[in-house]
Amino acid sequence: MNKTYDVIITGAGPSGMAAALSAARNGASVLLIEKNGYPGGMNTAAMVCPLMTFHSGETQIIKGIAQEIVDRLAERGATLGHIPDPIGMVSTITPIDPVILKLVYFEMLAKEPNITTLFHTFLTGATATSGKVASITVVNKSGAATYQGRCFIDATGDADLAYLCKAEFTQGRSKDGMSQPMSLMFKMGGVELDKIAEYVRANPEQFILSPACDLSKYLAVSGFFREVVKAKENGDLTVPRDRVLFFQGIRPDEIIVNMTRVTCLSGVNAKDLTQAEFEAHRQVDEIIRFFNKYLPGFEHAYIQNIADVTGVRESRRIIGRATLVAEDILENRSHETSVAMCAFPIDIHDPVGNELNWIRKERACRYDIPFEVMVPKHFSNLLVAGRCISATHEALASARISPTAMALGEAAGLAAAMAADANTAFDKLDVGQLQNRLVEQNAIPGKKWLEQ
Secondary structure, three states: OOOEEEEEEEOOOHHHHHHHHHHHHOOOOEEEEOOOOOOOHHHOOOOOOOEEOOEEOOEEOOOHHHHHHHHHHHHOOOEOOOEEOOOOOOOEEEOEOHHHHHHHHHHHHHOOOOEEEEOOOEEEEEEEEOOEEEEEEEEEOOEEEEEEEEEEEEOOOOOHHHHHOOOOEEEOOOOOOOOOOEEOOEEEEOOOHHHHHHHHHHOHHHEOOOOOOOOOOOOEEEEOHHHHHHHHHOOOOOOOOOOEEEEEOOOOOOEEEOOOOEOOOOOOOHHHHHHHHHHHHHHHHHHHHHHHHHOOOOOOOEEEEEOOOOEOOOOEEEOEOOOEOHHHHHOOOOOOOEEEEEOOOEEEEOOOOOOEEEEOOOOOOOEEEEHHHHOEOOOOOEEEOOOOOOEOHHHHHHHOOHHHHHHHHHHHHHHHHHHHHHOOOHHHOOHHHHHHHHHHOOOOOOHHHHOO
16 A cells, blocks of 8 residues: 555554544544454453553542543443442442443544554564564455554554564563463353342451442452352362452443453463463353352352453563563652553462462552653654553553553554654654643643642
8 A cells, every 4th residue: 555654553452542542633644453343452352341440549540531431431321430449459440331332432433534444454564674663564354465654553462563573572470481361251140249248248358348348339359268269179160269359340230250360371372372262261161150059149140241352461561661660660650751650559460370469558559651661672663552561570460451551552642643743753752742742631641740
């Protein structure tokens, strides 16, 4: 094709969607490439919800396009809004309907004339010379095609574009390269939530609960430790999990279950991903039987839906011009070049075992994410957004969440529009100007802007 796009974005998940909307609204011509037949990525295809977290304490730290999406869901009755987290892991959670989120995203894309979208399209190659990406090659039902761009954003979650451009990357934890496990989300209906809440109140030692939670308003469960042990002893549960974890949906008798755990497999290996789908679906079947047999309130519960794909928490992470580290989170660090914030604790699902490890702090979690973690080393016109940013294994266990991915995507899209317009490299971009323009978009670039 002869046309050269201002911005080419690979991946239409939470970061890619925000990037596309942000770039287009700032005048850039955008080509958005997505392997699925619909947008939303992990939030739609993998049913990753509720969203965590838009707040640090009572302060909202993520707004902009991410909040606009929540507002659009609210207009359709497809979210309960930002509510206190009953488990107490984060300040707020935002239950959503993943199916309606698809419709919201389709509507938003349709209203942006600057965005050209290609679904059912797979990235297969890229050309890059002296750190400058020139084009990508994709394949779909129409065959192979090549597209040229001025700026590129990798929002694949797996750093696929950066990898094809031979950017430096790392994967997994430092001692053995093992990544956090994958999980297949599913929805159950016919659940007697009142019966579960009554049991939780009578057995608080079995659950992780916030002291301020009101189970009559919203139910989230991290626990049933005794039942899990009993079922494992009886041979009725083999899932490598030490607890039950689920969240009430937006309707009275439904829950979203986050309990499957597929360990020791890679999210960027086709054979491993295939094996993961087999194992995750086996676990779903086992968990449903376990719920029906052992847990109060599930005697008549049934499966409603299983996510289209098993969700990947961690795969490739680029080596950027800066790297987010655990101390950034633990010390609530600020950064002069911040473009987004996060308030999620370091939440490491054991890559090889049963445990869920939260590295928590006495004070509220609230830290900045600098622009440079999205800029791969030695590249001038390529950004990454979402969970493939430059971060350590421990730091990514915090920064990988959807609202933060959306905030980073919004910043990346605006940065790409600015760079394309000024014909400048990302490492030469005026980050101060980027921050000011993010504020104009009602986004919050960092802690500094909370104090103004």
